[in-house]
Amino acid sequence: MKRALAVATAVALAGVAAGCGEKPTVTVYKQGQYQGKPDKQPWDNDRFKGDKDAWEKAVKARNLGQNEYVRVSGS
């Protein structure tokens, strides 16, 4: 009887101890890094030859051209 009690106690203690060894199961997501081919800047080509200011000027003119209030009045 004593022997059975001792075995049962040992098993219970082992079970309790095993619970302490559990690892957290929550996944931590990390932001991925782009794995593809590198792309160049839109002004790094034959048209603008790396001239960022010229590219920005061209795009800005196009941007402002969408405002018909300005286009119609000519101001």
Place this chain on the structure above:
Amino acid sequence: MARMKFLADAERCIECNGCVTACKNENEVPWGVNRRRVVTLNDGLPGEKSISVACMHCSDAPCMAVCPVDCFYKTSEGVVLHDKDLCIGCGYCFYACPFGAPQFPQDGAFGLRGKMDKCTFCAGGPEPDFSAAEFRKYGRNRLAEGKLPACAEQCATKALLGGDADVIADIYRDRVLKRGKGSEIWGWGTAYGKPERKPAAQPGAKS
């Protein structure tokens, strides 16, 4: 540095689908793929409203977050692009996107899902600018030509604006102030407050 965005004005869109056609023509988009669509609310009823929808080039793009092969990248102008050589066509980006922007060409006898295709803001992709490979995979690179997306530039009523967010926001704000309405859908009241209205005169009250 410019931060490229689209802005669709529901008060001006006449559902002509010119933007859809211009996009398909400019980029020679394959059959069955629509990088841009015109969505109409209350179609056929008085007061119906339409807006043109494509990739909105989100600042915190969910497609980038869910891609298992990390094939997305964001350019210095804020344009969300992807590398088709890396894409596996899994469709996660389609489920993540709130605008339904990612499209998948159907190919093969069993309708295989091809590599994802979406609006590039007419900025091509990670191939040499103006190369045949870039045009075949991603379409025309108008941004590298110093131009804006074809859909926005051809819009007859200028309902669809595209370009530097600050500039097109100014254009839209100016427009709304001049016409005095039509900004409700974009949360104008939340952002700038509602115009003050004088309380109605009480009957019998001295004015």
